[in-house]
Amino acid sequence: MQKISNKTATIFDVAEKAGVSRGTVDRVIYGRGRVSQQTRDKVHKAIEELDYSPNTNASKLASRKEYAFSCLIPEFRKGDYWEEMNNGFLAAARDYSSYNINLTIHHYDQQDVDSFIRESEAILSEKPAGVIMNTVFREEVTAFCKKLEGSGIPYAFVDNKIDELDYTLYYGVDPYKSGALGAWLLTNRTDPEEIALVRLLRDPSHKADPNRPRRHGFSDYIEDFFPKCKIHTVFIDPEKPGSILSTLESFFGQHPGIRHIAMTNSRVYLLGEYLRKHPSEGRIVIGFDDLDKNLACLKEGIIDALVTRHIPLQAYNALTTFADCIIRNRRPAHKNHFVHMDILTQMNLDNY
Amino acid sequence: MQKISNKTATIFDVAEKAGVSRGTVDRVIYGRGRVSQQTRDKVHKAIEELDYSPNTNASKLASRKEYAFSCLIPEFRKGDYWEEMNNGFLAAARDYSSYNINLTIHHYDQQDVDSFIRESEAILSEKPAGVIMNTVFREEVTAFCKKLEGSGIPYAFVDNKIDELDYTLYYGVDPYKSGALGAWLLTNRTDPEEIALVRLLRDPSHKADPNRPRRHGFSDYIEDFFPKCKIHTVFIDPEKPGSILSTLESFFGQHPGIRHIAMTNSRVYLLGEYLRKHPSEGRIVIGFDDLDKNLACLKEGIIDALVTRHIPLQAYNALTTFADCIIRNRRPAHKNHFVHMDILTQMNLDNY
């Protein structure tokens, strides 16, 4: 029999033991003011001896300082990947509202660098307590981050990152590994001779290619394990949904031997119409991310597996962890928080 | 651009708007006392109009009532399944200590019904605010729950449940489905002709067989999809680790054609020695639950996949959700909380 009860020490106990006031203990813990080294030591000693840890409820309740966070992510349409992210941020902001957090989410057009620059300038003028963003435009993100550093504003990355920068926190999967996992799933059942990698046609002028690491993880895996396998790339145009079916019919007409199909972006559901119209025994289709439309395809049985993680949860955790760091004036326990990748199939689709 | 800020209404605002005192609002919200229907309506109206929701930080902080929870689960050795569960409960109790929760965990011997009865009697005499347990001994659990109902003590199940009983909450996977998922994983790569199902030899007198539903899910799947496949059962004795290797060598010596091996309990790591000593190309081994030892086998590559979920998290969520219900005097949003089943392979083992 084990008993857990709960007479935890309070800040008052620490103050008493250290022979100082509660205010001083608070200063020591969070580095909120100048405290003499001597008092600092006494307080740390008392904390240790009492095994004190702050009551977060009281802390949140009493905290009256306002923290403004800015978020800079791609704009989206209903059901898109970034809508899920957005929802996660909103949920975090709501749940942390008792911490006096407010969040401003800025959206930019992934096809338009200028929109990114415009929004990032807007954020700078807001002087937020912290910024959280993804890193599609490498160069511009770097420039923005340097400015943030200049203003002493900490920033965090979600989904992808730029290793060279001094970010506070990263939350996301290892994209390269996720690509490899997708390749494994695709080839687990049967060895591939030819693979179709379906990609999204994007405006050739735009500079972002956020899925590159994942794609490389995918193709490296295939090259390593199936060196004789040929990967065919076919582009479909998400802006012209009506064209997708015929593009695919024409492509697969020319490559009748392909049984393995993958899409390394989040929109494998775009294949739905084609797959439904051309059922094929022994064909395997994999995709990424748990968009509702993707899950529906999985359920329907026209795609076989998804590599994903809880998107909103990732955003939620990123913001709350980042906020905790800033409020507590701390660095995070882990700077890089790699998120576990889930494998989703028809067999374990429920309750996700 | 979206802005989320946070001027949430307080209980004071609600009281003012409804023209009553804060105490009354509290009574209405949590049904803590007698309030006239008229005031009740006024308060509900004010809550609605202000979109009020209680500040949980303040709530937890102010709550001084003590809640004693009792937990009744199997005893365990280091690294066992139930140790993980136990850890989850402990973590929940710690995190909720500011809610004045204390937890008493009772352990019984899964081989010994009497120990279960003894511990359950002890719990009854403790008169806890709630009891959380698993349901290995169907009959005795039922009797115990009836007594709890008689004393007005709510109870929750983890891991498995007895549908007929009036439990407050259940947290766990659908065990039947988890078995089917295991079977799918086992047979995904190659069709099986013969399967070895390795089971634990247990004292024949003991009444518990907690893995039966999972085993049935497993075998039903195989029968459905591979009707010609023969499932061989072999028992190993976990109490005599030294005997396992020879048992398996003898068994597989007699069945040299077997390439598919499954264990539907949590201890697939017990096969480690045999698998390591007898490597075999094209053999597939699957197991259940993310015990550290199982994960090590997965990493080593001697087993191929695990079906699992975050065990401590499941316990954690079960206790915290249950406690919330009791403290708030509410029923849970979902009585049955089916947990998602994760597929773990070498490819997505990291960061789990």
Added chain:
DNA sequence: GTGAAAGCGCTAACAT
């Protein structure tokens, strides 16, 4: 550099 004290929003015991 440090202490004192007024809240934060809520609960629960005590009044009425």
Added chain:
DNA sequence: ATGTTAGCGCTTTCAC
């Protein structure tokens, strides 16, 4: 049946 009020443990402003 409803109002009043003293805390819960912490933050933060204001004094010194």
